[in-house]
Amino acid sequence: MKGKGTRTRLGREDVLAAAERLVMRHGPRALTMRGLADELGAAVTSIYWHVGNREALLDALVERTLADLGEIRPAGRAPAQRVVSVARALRRQLLDHPHLVAMVHERGLTERMFLPAQRALVHEVHEAGLRGVRAADAVRAVQVLVVGHVLVERNRERAPAQHPGEEELWTARAAQGDGALARALAGPLDPEALFTTSVKALVTGLLGPGA
Structure with a gap:
């Protein structure tokens, strides 16, 4: 200071x-x-x-935050890749600025905060050939996945230590003889890798495997 x-x-x-x-x-x-x-x-x-x-x-801080969060540039050659990149960037922004995002939410500007990401997603789903309700559903599905994943991550961070933990609960027997699955579930969770897997699966389902 x-x-x-x-x-x-x-x-x-x-x-x-x-x-x-x-x-x-x-x-x-x-x-x-x-x-x-x-x-x-x-x-x-x-x-x-x-x-x-x-x-x-506080009003000036909210405007500053909204301007900063608006900077999302899609990356990738195909629409599906670019949608995934927007989702990953939005997740990162929400995780990196929890107090500022909460401040925006408290002032009733959450929808405006998400508008730049939504516009980027609209462009990409249009590029993939979606229109109308299907395009709107795709945009909202991606946004809800991002927000839901962030909320789960935050809750896990704040949750008390679990007894017994996953490493004690998951055994080969509990996994119906699938030892590799048991070892994976007993190991530490990689939130970013799981998010990427989830959003890629969602986007493939929404846009099709060739998008």
């Missing part, structure tokens, strides 16, 4: 960047004008001058 008086110039972007860091570390409720001033080594009056009151600051 910078000591007071160490900054010669303080701009609006400096204030917003510091506020974003505080929210990402501690959540929106921990963001106070006094705490932000201490973070920046500035007077509280200077913070008010640049961003207004706390509500105005």
Whole structure:
């Protein structure tokens, strides 16, 4: 943390960047004008001058978050590959910015937050030949998979240690003699690999194996 008086110039972007860091570390409720001033080594009056009151600051942070989350560029040669890339990028954004995403949600802007990803998905499902209801269903199915997977990942992170754990529950006998399956289920879960497997299977089913 910078000591007071160490900054010669303080701009609006400096204030917003510091506020974003505080929210990402501690959540929106921990963001106070006094705490932000201490973070920046500035007077509280200077913070008010640049961003207004706390509500105005939160509004500005939400707009900044929406702009950042809008940067999703599909990658890959085929539509299916590009849809998977959008899904993976959206998952990563949601996991990397939990407090900021929660702040957007609390202000009733969740649908707007997802709009850039939806538009990217619409373009790709159109490229794959889907139109109308089928295209809409494909876009929503991918979005729901992403959100559902993120929620499960977050819940697993917060869950207490399990006794007995999977490594104790899964034996070759429990897996009906399939030792490889038992060893896999007893091992640690790789969330990203599982997500990629899931979204690829979904997209193949939605767009067809040749898309």
